[in-house]
Amino acid sequence: MEDCIFCKIIKGEIPSKKVYEDDEILAFHDISPMAPIHVVIIPKKHISSANELTEENASFISHIYVTAAKIAKELGIDESGYRIVNNCGADGGQTVFHIHFHLLGGKKLNTELA
Template identity: 40%
Template sequence: MKTIFRRIIDRELPADVIYEDERCIAIHDIHPVAKVHALLIPKKEIPRLSSAEAGDQELLGYLLVVATTVAAKLGIAETGFRVIINNGKDAGESVPHLHLHLLGGEPLGWKHGGSN
């Protein structure tokens, strides 16, 4: 069964797309926990960070570079932003498809955890 993120990537579900290329897509989170809350999702399906393999190293680094591009596009690169990866149930992971939360647009305390 496809995850919600695979269905968004495959255009089976709508999403507010901020950025897209051949390797990833960035969308606005539908349940934001900060003024700015985007999700960066690799098109390659990796269930979670702990499932990544040595061959995924370049993609993982690429996602961090894209995070800065998306932060600039959203106007939060200069004021600061947070990148979060939830790994497993105890971390708040609810979709088994690796993704990064990009938070900003306001001073962030530790209450800004990000789920999904």
């Protein structure tokens, strides 16, 4: 998608502070962090939201979760705890329509649901 901000980050058109990258996914620090540690993890293939997941394109999800655990360990939040969040659709809080996961930690997080 030519107007997708995450696709532009993947292409290097918009700079990011990368935490992890391989052939399938990219992880980078969020520019508007909601916690002391806030990393965004995205697939390099454009998928608009969880609603577009299929048997054929969903394999990256397990890869994202395994990588999130590695990132949490590298950033020193694996033992204290962290949260992985995916928002789906406008009412679910999704603001960038390229599926992505937020890795949040570095403080005690609110446990109340909105």
